[in-house]
Amino acid sequence: MRGDVVRYDAIKGYAFVASDELDEDVFLHVNDLDFDKALMAVGTVVDFTHEMGERGPRAVSASLISSPVADAVQAAMGGPSSRDGAAPASPAASGDQHDGYADVLSTAELRSEVTETLLSTVGDLTGRQVLAVRGAVEKMARRHGWLDA
Template sequence: MRGTGRIVRFDDVRGYGFIAPDSGGEDVFLHANDLDFDRLLTKRGTRVSFDIEDGPRGKFATAVLITSEGSGRTGAGSKAAASDTDEYFDVFSAQEFKEAATEILLEATPSITGEQIVRIRAAFEGFARKHGWIE
Protein backbone atom coordinates (compact mmCIF):
# COMPACT_ATOMS: atom_id res chain seq x y z
CA MET A 1 0.00 0.00 0.00
CA ARG A 2 1.33 3.47 -0.92
CA GLY A 3 1.06 6.28 1.62
CA THR A 4 2.08 9.90 2.10
CA GLY A 5 3.24 11.85 5.12
CA ARG A 6 5.93 14.04 6.66
CA ILE A 7 9.27 13.09 8.12
CA VAL A 8 9.06 13.83 11.84
CA ARG A 9 12.58 12.77 12.73
CA PHE A 10 15.66 11.43 10.96
CA ASP A 11 19.02 10.64 12.54
CA ASP A 12 21.59 10.91 9.75
CA VAL A 13 24.30 9.28 11.87
CA ARG A 14 22.23 6.20 12.69
CA GLY A 15 20.48 6.22 9.32
CA TYR A 16 16.89 5.95 10.46
CA GLY A 17 13.87 8.02 11.42
CA PHE A 18 10.09 8.15 11.37
CA ILE A 19 7.30 9.38 9.10
CA ALA A 20 3.93 10.64 10.37
CA PRO A 21 1.46 9.23 7.83
CA ASP A 22 -1.26 11.55 6.52
CA SER A 23 -3.74 8.73 7.16
CA GLY A 24 -3.03 8.95 10.89
CA GLY A 25 -2.00 6.22 13.25
CA GLU A 26 1.44 5.31 14.52
CA ASP A 27 4.57 6.74 12.94
CA VAL A 28 6.17 4.58 10.26
CA PHE A 29 9.83 3.52 10.61
CA LEU A 30 12.16 4.88 7.91
CA HIS A 31 15.63 3.51 7.10
CA ALA A 32 18.20 5.29 4.93
CA ASN A 33 18.47 2.23 2.65
CA ASP A 34 14.83 2.74 1.64
CA LEU A 35 15.28 6.33 0.46
CA ASP A 36 15.02 6.88 -3.28
CA PHE A 37 16.69 10.31 -2.93
CA ASP A 38 19.76 11.86 -1.30
CA ARG A 39 19.59 11.26 2.44
CA LEU A 40 20.79 14.83 3.04
CA LEU A 41 17.27 15.93 2.05
CA THR A 42 15.70 14.04 4.97
CA LYS A 43 14.70 17.01 7.11
CA ARG A 44 11.92 17.36 9.64
CA GLY A 45 8.74 18.27 7.77
CA THR A 46 9.80 16.89 4.39
CA ARG A 47 6.74 15.56 2.52
CA VAL A 48 7.22 12.04 1.20
CA SER A 49 5.35 9.18 -0.42
CA PHE A 50 6.25 5.62 0.47
CA ASP A 51 5.20 1.99 0.39
CA ILE A 52 4.10 0.64 3.78
CA GLU A 53 5.11 -2.85 4.85
CA ASP A 54 4.53 -4.76 8.06
CA GLY A 55 7.57 -6.03 9.89
CA PRO A 56 8.24 -7.83 13.17
CA ARG A 57 8.49 -4.47 15.01
CA GLY A 58 5.64 -2.70 13.24
CA LYS A 59 5.18 -0.75 10.03
CA PHE A 60 8.13 0.44 7.96
CA ALA A 61 8.51 2.53 4.82
CA THR A 62 10.12 1.42 1.57
CA ALA A 63 10.62 3.14 -1.81
CA VAL A 64 10.50 6.56 -0.12
CA LEU A 65 10.25 9.56 -2.48
CA ILE A 66 9.96 13.30 -1.88
CA THR A 67 6.51 14.32 -3.10
CA SER A 68 5.88 16.88 -5.81
CA GLU A 69 4.50 19.16 -3.10
CA GLY A 70 8.05 20.06 -2.19
CA SER A 71 10.25 19.22 0.72
CA GLY A 72 8.38 20.93 3.51
CA ARG A 73 10.37 22.79 6.12
CA THR A 74 13.84 22.72 4.71
CA GLY A 75 14.66 26.41 4.73
CA ALA A 76 15.94 28.48 1.84
CA GLY A 77 15.94 25.55 -0.56
CA SER A 78 12.20 25.21 -0.15
CA LYS A 79 11.63 28.87 -0.88
CA ALA A 80 13.73 28.70 -4.03
CA ALA A 81 12.11 25.47 -5.17
CA ALA A 82 8.65 26.86 -4.49
CA SER A 83 9.24 30.00 -6.51
CA ASP A 84 10.62 27.95 -9.39
CA THR A 85 7.49 25.80 -9.54
CA ASP A 86 4.88 28.29 -8.26
CA GLU A 87 4.07 25.93 -5.39
CA TYR A 88 3.55 26.90 -1.77
CA PHE A 89 5.95 26.03 1.01
CA ASP A 90 5.51 25.65 4.74
CA VAL A 91 6.42 28.53 7.03
CA PHE A 92 7.31 27.91 10.67
CA SER A 93 5.50 29.67 13.46
CA ALA A 94 7.97 31.37 15.80
CA GLN A 95 7.36 28.63 18.39
CA GLU A 96 7.90 25.80 15.88
CA PHE A 97 11.12 27.47 14.77
CA LYS A 98 12.38 27.78 18.36
CA GLU A 99 11.58 24.14 19.08
CA ALA A 100 13.26 22.91 15.89
CA ALA A 101 16.32 25.12 16.42
CA THR A 102 16.68 23.92 20.00
CA GLU A 103 16.43 20.27 18.95
CA ILE A 104 19.01 20.75 16.19
CA LEU A 105 21.43 22.58 18.50
CA LEU A 106 21.15 19.91 21.20
CA GLU A 107 21.63 17.08 18.70
CA ALA A 108 24.63 18.76 17.07
CA THR A 109 26.30 19.90 20.31
CA PRO A 110 25.08 18.10 23.44
CA SER A 111 27.41 20.18 25.65
CA ILE A 112 25.84 23.50 24.58
CA THR A 113 24.52 25.63 27.46
CA GLY A 114 21.03 27.05 27.80
CA GLU A 115 22.39 30.59 27.51
CA GLN A 116 24.18 29.72 24.27
CA ILE A 117 21.03 28.15 22.85
CA VAL A 118 18.98 31.27 23.65
CA ARG A 119 21.53 33.61 21.99
CA ILE A 120 22.03 31.46 18.88
CA ARG A 121 18.31 30.82 18.50
CA ALA A 122 17.52 34.55 18.75
CA ALA A 123 20.09 35.36 16.06
CA PHE A 124 18.68 32.72 13.72
CA GLU A 125 15.10 33.75 14.48
CA GLY A 126 15.89 37.32 13.39
CA PHE A 127 17.51 36.03 10.21
CA ALA A 128 14.57 33.69 9.49
CA ARG A 129 12.03 36.50 10.03
CA LYS A 130 13.96 38.77 7.67
CA HIS A 131 13.75 36.11 4.94
CA GLY A 132 10.11 35.17 5.56
CA TRP A 133 10.89 31.69 6.83
CA ILE A 134 8.76 32.14 9.95
CA GLU A 135 5.46 33.90 10.59
Protein backbone atom coordinates in the same frame (compact mmCIF):
# COMPACT_ATOMS: atom_id res chain seq x y z
CA MET B 1 0.83 6.73 0.89
CA ARG B 2 2.02 10.22 1.88
CA GLY B 3 3.46 11.36 5.20
CA ASP B 4 5.60 13.91 7.03
CA VAL B 5 8.94 13.12 8.65
CA VAL B 6 8.39 13.76 12.37
CA ARG B 7 11.74 12.48 13.64
CA TYR B 8 15.07 12.06 11.86
CA ASP B 9 18.41 10.80 13.15
CA ALA B 10 21.05 11.47 10.50
CA ILE B 11 23.76 9.71 12.52
CA LYS B 12 21.83 6.44 12.81
CA GLY B 13 20.22 6.81 9.39
CA TYR B 14 16.54 6.46 10.18
CA ALA B 15 13.37 8.51 10.40
CA PHE B 16 9.78 8.14 11.49
CA VAL B 17 7.00 9.26 9.17
CA ALA B 18 3.48 10.21 10.31
CA SER B 19 0.63 9.51 7.93
CA ASP B 20 -3.08 10.28 8.30
CA GLU B 21 -3.82 6.81 6.96
CA LEU B 22 -2.02 4.88 9.73
CA ASP B 23 -2.46 4.88 13.50
CA GLU B 24 1.27 4.70 14.21
CA ASP B 25 4.40 6.28 12.77
CA VAL B 26 6.23 4.39 10.03
CA PHE B 27 9.92 3.50 10.41
CA LEU B 28 12.02 4.65 7.45
CA HIS B 29 15.70 3.78 6.91
CA VAL B 30 17.85 5.95 4.61
CA ASN B 31 18.62 2.88 2.48
CA ASP B 32 14.95 2.93 1.43
CA LEU B 33 15.07 6.52 0.12
CA ASP B 34 14.71 7.15 -3.61
CA PHE B 35 16.46 10.53 -3.14
CA ASP B 36 19.62 11.97 -1.58
CA LYS B 37 19.56 11.60 2.20
CA ALA B 38 21.03 15.11 2.51
CA LEU B 39 17.51 16.36 1.68
CA MET B 40 16.03 14.60 4.74
CA ALA B 41 14.94 16.68 7.74
CA VAL B 42 11.99 16.94 10.07
CA GLY B 43 9.16 18.32 7.95
CA THR B 44 10.16 16.51 4.76
CA VAL B 45 7.10 15.14 2.94
CA VAL B 46 7.47 11.73 1.29
CA ASP B 47 5.39 9.28 -0.69
CA PHE B 48 6.08 5.76 0.52
CA THR B 49 5.02 2.16 0.40
CA HIS B 50 5.14 0.13 3.57
CA GLU B 51 4.90 -3.34 5.01
CA MET B 52 4.22 -4.59 8.51
CA GLY B 53 7.35 -5.69 10.34
CA GLU B 54 7.84 -7.29 13.74
CA ARG B 55 7.96 -3.86 15.39
CA GLY B 56 5.26 -2.16 13.33
CA PRO B 57 5.00 -0.49 9.92
CA ARG B 58 8.21 -0.03 7.95
CA ALA B 59 8.62 1.96 4.74
CA VAL B 60 10.18 -0.06 1.94
CA SER B 61 10.47 2.78 -0.56
CA ALA B 62 10.16 6.55 -0.17
CA SER B 63 10.21 9.32 -2.78
CA LEU B 64 10.56 13.03 -2.09
CA ILE B 65 7.57 15.36 -2.34
CA SER B 66 9.00 18.41 -0.55
CA SER B 67 11.91 19.12 1.74
CA PRO B 68 12.79 22.00 4.07
CA VAL B 69 16.40 21.54 2.94
CA ALA B 70 15.51 21.93 -0.74
CA ASP B 71 13.22 24.86 0.13
CA ALA B 72 16.07 26.57 1.99
CA VAL B 73 18.34 26.22 -1.05
CA GLN B 74 15.61 27.64 -3.29
CA ALA B 75 15.09 30.54 -0.87
CA ALA B 76 18.83 31.20 -0.78
CA MET B 77 18.88 31.27 -4.56
CA GLY B 78 15.79 33.50 -4.74
CA GLY B 79 13.55 30.80 -6.24
CA PRO B 80 10.20 29.37 -5.20
CA SER B 81 9.90 26.67 -2.56
CA SER B 82 8.59 23.23 -3.44
CA ARG B 83 5.49 24.02 -1.37
CA ASP B 84 4.36 27.18 -3.13
CA GLY B 85 4.95 25.97 -6.70
CA ALA B 86 5.16 29.55 -7.95
CA ALA B 87 7.39 30.57 -10.80
CA PRO B 88 10.16 33.01 -9.90
CA ALA B 89 9.41 36.63 -10.64
CA SER B 90 11.39 38.48 -13.27
CA PRO B 91 13.92 41.01 -11.92
CA ALA B 92 11.72 43.92 -13.00
CA ALA B 93 8.60 42.43 -11.43
CA SER B 94 10.39 41.64 -8.19
CA GLY B 95 11.72 45.17 -7.82
CA ASP B 96 15.34 44.14 -8.45
CA GLN B 97 17.39 47.31 -8.71
CA HIS B 98 20.43 45.65 -10.33
CA ASP B 99 19.03 45.63 -13.89
CA GLY B 100 20.28 42.09 -14.44
CA TYR B 101 23.62 42.59 -12.67
CA ALA B 102 24.55 41.24 -9.27
CA ASP B 103 27.48 41.34 -6.88
CA VAL B 104 30.25 38.81 -7.38
CA LEU B 105 30.98 37.28 -3.98
CA SER B 106 34.09 35.78 -2.50
CA THR B 107 33.83 32.11 -1.57
CA ALA B 108 33.85 33.05 2.13
CA GLU B 109 31.01 35.57 1.62
CA LEU B 110 28.89 33.02 -0.25
CA ARG B 111 29.50 30.34 2.38
CA SER B 112 28.52 32.75 5.15
CA GLU B 113 25.36 33.93 3.34
CA VAL B 114 24.23 30.39 2.51
CA THR B 115 24.93 29.09 6.02
CA GLU B 116 23.04 31.94 7.70
CA THR B 117 20.10 31.57 5.30
CA LEU B 118 19.91 27.81 5.87
CA LEU B 119 20.10 28.09 9.65
CA SER B 120 17.53 30.89 9.84
CA THR B 121 15.16 29.16 7.42
CA VAL B 122 15.46 25.53 8.59
CA GLY B 123 16.89 25.53 12.11
CA ASP B 124 16.98 21.76 12.59
CA LEU B 125 19.40 20.96 9.77
CA THR B 126 22.37 18.83 10.71
CA GLY B 127 25.89 20.08 10.14
CA ARG B 128 26.32 17.48 7.41
CA GLN B 129 23.19 18.75 5.62
CA VAL B 130 24.35 22.36 5.84
CA LEU B 131 27.75 21.40 4.39
CA ALA B 132 26.16 19.34 1.59
CA VAL B 133 23.77 22.10 0.55
CA ARG B 134 26.41 24.79 0.88
CA GLY B 135 28.82 22.75 -1.25
CA ALA B 136 26.19 22.25 -3.96
CA VAL B 137 25.35 25.96 -4.02
CA GLU B 138 29.04 26.87 -4.16
CA LYS B 139 29.61 24.47 -7.08
CA MET B 140 26.66 25.97 -8.95
CA ALA B 141 27.87 29.52 -8.22
CA ARG B 142 31.30 28.68 -9.66
CA ARG B 143 29.73 27.25 -12.84
CA HIS B 144 27.74 30.46 -13.32
CA GLY B 145 30.65 32.77 -12.55
CA TRP B 146 29.03 34.22 -9.43
CA LEU B 147 32.22 33.94 -7.35
CA ASP B 148 35.54 35.76 -7.48
CA ALA B 149 38.18 33.62 -9.16
